[in-house]
Amino acid sequence: MISSIEIVRTAVLALKRNKTRSMLTALGIIIGVAAVIAAFAVGAGANKSIDEQISSFGSNFIMVYPDRSAQQTGNTMRYLTYDDAKAIEDEVSGIEAVAPMINTSATLIYGNTNWSTGVIGSTEKYSEVQDREILQGRNINESDIRQAAKIAVIGSTIAEKMFFGDNPLGNSIRVNKIPFTIVGVFTSKGQSQTGSDQDDFVLIPITAAQKRLVRWTTPGRIGNIYIKGVSMNALQYIQSETEALLRERHRIKPGEPDDFSVRNISQMLEARRKTTTIMSMLLGSIAFISLVVGGIGIMNIMLVSVTERTREIGVRMAVGAKAIDIRAQFLTEAVILSMIGGILGIILGVFAGHSLASFTQAPPIFTVSSILLAFLFSGMVGIGFGYYPAWKASLLNPIDALKYE
């Protein structure tokens, strides 16, 4: 058998003789590898973004909200109240902070500037639960809550967009036409994973929100409750204790469904991660199938090539090529084709991953191992699908091959 470097050189020469066909054959592999690379990169990117969301929420975070689906069977609508939040804080152990929440939106007016934004009604515990720090001024305090004081702590975006670098402290800002005095500014948290501005909001005392903004009729009604546990391990306990406590407070009989829902945010995100993983597995397997189809394309072309080049094979055999030399040459041609397809596919896959990522809003992640794997796999496809044509070529009888028209 001739040396491997000569086999490679011979194979490259043969492929060069038919550039168009070689490129078209490699195209199948290019697309297959690109699809695999892109699918896994987008999947990995989506997973990472979920991880980051988990860490931005804080891993010890539990959310309680009214469950409308369960309430359809009941007579009256039941809401969460300020006292529910208080009771949780007082009676459930393992809790670091509880924040009753009202989420609404409003138009802010300061001077000539109008600004639509989210308004959060909560207590001084909000900053603790959401890991927020005060940059300037002060946080809400207990007497603000008692008095339903018309004071506000604003996010850094509001400070920028409405005060243009002036000191906002002490100024009065109209929230849905009601004047609120700015007492503090939060530090900036920047953009979230999904690209939304986390600093575009106003925090006011929850009592002020109840009385002056949402004006709900149910006394003490709030939107939902944020709970921060002392640790990840405490969450399970907090969740079940909170459920039991609220059932008791809402007088829900055994066997009746809850009129609220307690959710561990990291659990929810875990569930979403599962979906994402399944999606990327699905995409990956479709990509994998296209790679196999590309391999079949190689086999097809190599079979045609063996038939077309029967005379060449005959000549090579006549001048002394052994069966193994012929087999090695055609196999090498197939492997080179799929390797070239692999390399170009990786490049295309990186581009495809980036453009796909604009839909998923999570930057794709290309790992060296996934790229190596795709490349090695394309080589294996070359061997797998190149073997049969190469073997067929090596079985030719030199006399018949030389006579072939």
Added chain:
Amino acid sequence: MPLVELKNIRKSFKLGNQEVEILHGVNLSVKEGEFVAMMGPSGSGKSTTMNILGCLDKPTEGTYLLNGEDISMLESDQLATIRNKMIGFVFQGFNLLQKTSALENVELPLLYAGIERKERHDRAKESLIEMGLSDRIYHEPTQLSGGQQQRVAIARGIVNKAPILLADEPTGNLDSKTSDEIMSLFCRLNTEEGITIILVTHEQDVAKYAKRILHFKDGIITADKINKDRRPIQ
């Protein structure tokens, strides 16, 4: 000791369910330095004999001694090695690789002999120059005339210094003037380098160059004569 010796060679092929015998016992002995022409109508067995001589095919029965060694029972890979070392081929249709330079075509036997690149280049070039193609070394077959292509094929046949050159209708695709040129080349290789040449032809004019003429009919050699009126080399 003869260079080539066929003893009672029989060859049959399967045609459908039937075994058809093409060669019914061919006996032939060729000494080193001979120039033999094999003639006969088509189907007479001359090409089959040629294929067996060239180790492209194995006899069904009989013995083939090459350089005194019995090679009739060898495996196809061993035959490939013998073809590579002992035998050069020249075909009617030239059988050059397309889109491949004359040089690379001539290098082919050296490639399979495991000779390294530099030496391959040098020896292939030398062969091409010997065939008068010094200005056609990097041309591809389509850029060469029929006569030039056949000379490239001859260069390929002799590049490995094989002692035997087999030619199957080497002038079949050429006009008579070019045929004469090619035949003169064969004569020169035979006299100057002592290469044993065996060719198949149906043209009397071509056979005239040979020193010895065999006639085939119905699968046996019917006549084996020294060529008395051999054409002088031009």
